[in-house]
Amino acid sequence: MQEQIERIHPDQADVLRDLRLRGLEEAPEAFGPRYTDIAARPKEYWHQHVLHYASSQDSATFLLYRNGKPVGMAGAYLEGSRRDHAYICNMWVDPTYRRGGAGGRLVDTATRWLAEQGVERINAWVVETNTTALRFYETLGFVRDKNRRQMPSSPEAQEILLVFDTALL
Ligand SMILES: CC(C)(COP(=O)(O)OP(=O)(O)OC[C@H]1O[C@@H](n2cnc3c(N)ncnc32)[C@H](O)[C@@H]1OP(=O)(O)O)[C@@H](O)C(=O)NCCC(=O)NCCS
Numbered sequence: 001m002q003e004q005i006e007r008i009h010p011d012q013a014d015v016l017r018d019l020r021l022r023g024l025e026e027a028p029e030a031f032g033p034r035y036t037d038i039a040a041r042p043k044e045y046w047h048q049h050v051l052h053y054a055s056s057q058d059s060a061t062f063l064l065y066r067n068g069k070p071v072g073m074a075g076a077y078l079e080g081s082r083r084d085h086a087y088i089c090n091m092w093v094d095p096t097y098r099r100g101g102a103g104g105r106l107v108d109t110a111t112r113w114l115a116e117q118g119v120e121r122i123n124a125w126v127v128e129t130n131t132t133a134l135r136f137y138e139t140l141g142f143v144r145d146k147n148r149r150q151m152p153s154s155p156e157a158q159e160i161l162l163v164f165d166t167a168l169l
Contacts, residue, residue, distance in 0.1 A: 003066055003102065004065040005065070006063055007060055007062055008073075009050075010055065012050055012063070013050040016050050017041075019072070021035065021038060024038055030130050031090070032153040058077060058078045058117075059076070059078070060113055062076070062109050062113070064093065064097075071097050071102075072093035072094055072102060072106060073092055074089075074091050074110045075091075085121070086121070086123065088107060088122060088124045089124070089125075091107070091133070093106070104136075104139070114166065121165060122163070123161055123162070124164075125149070125160070125161055127158070127159050127160075128160050134160065137162045138162070142162035143162065144163075145161040147161040148160055148161065149161075
C-alpha cells in the first residue's frame with residue numbers, strides 16, 4: 001500500500017474540514033472542540049485556514065495519504081514569534097491504518113518542519129485519559145512535563161504536557 005505524507009495544499013479546504021470532522025467523530029474525547037461547533041464553521045473559515053496551513057512559516061498541516069486517499073493529519077504551529085514555543089496538534093489517523101507507524105511518521109514530519117523553523121522544544125497537550133496518545137508520544141521521544149492545564153473546552157478534563165527536544169532529531 002502506497003503511503004505519502006505532504007503539507008496540505010491551498011485548494012484542500014474540503015479535505016481539511018473532512019479530516020477534522022472524521023477525527024472529532026471518531027475520537028471526540030481526544031480533542032477540545034465539539035463536532036457540532038466545527039461542523040458549523042462557514043466555508044470561508046476553511047478557505048482562510050487552509051491557505052495559512054499551506055503557506056505560513058508559523059503554522060502547517062500535514063496530510064497522510066494511503067493509495068492517494070487522505071487518511072490522517074497532524075498540525076504544527078509556533079505561538080507568536082517565540083521560536084522556543086511550538087506545538088503539535090490535531091493528530092489523527094484513521095483507525096484502519098493505525099499501529100503501522102503512520103502516526104509516528106506524521107509527527108516526525110511535523111517536528112522536522114518545526115525544527116527547520118528554528119524551534120528547539122515542541123509541546124503536545126494530551127488529555128490525561130488518552131492513554132494511547134500518551135504512550136504514542138512517549139514512544140516517539142516526548143517526555144512528560146509537570147505542567148498540566150484544564151482542557152480549554154472541557155474544564156473538567158485535565159491535560160498533560162509532553163515535550164520534545166529537537167536536538168534528538
Ligand atoms: C494517537 C494516534 C495518532 C497514533 O497513530 P498510529 O498510526 O496508530 O501510531 P503509530 O503506529 O505510529 O504508533 C507508534 C507507537 O505509539 C504507541 N501506540 C500507538 N497506539 C497505541 C495503543 N493503542 N496502545 C499502546 N501504544 C500505542 C506504540 O508504542 C506504537 O508503536 P508500536 O505499534 O510499534 O508498538 C492514533 O491512535 C489516533 O489517531 N488516535 C485518536 C486521536 C488522538 O488521540 N489523537 C491525539 C490527540 S492528543
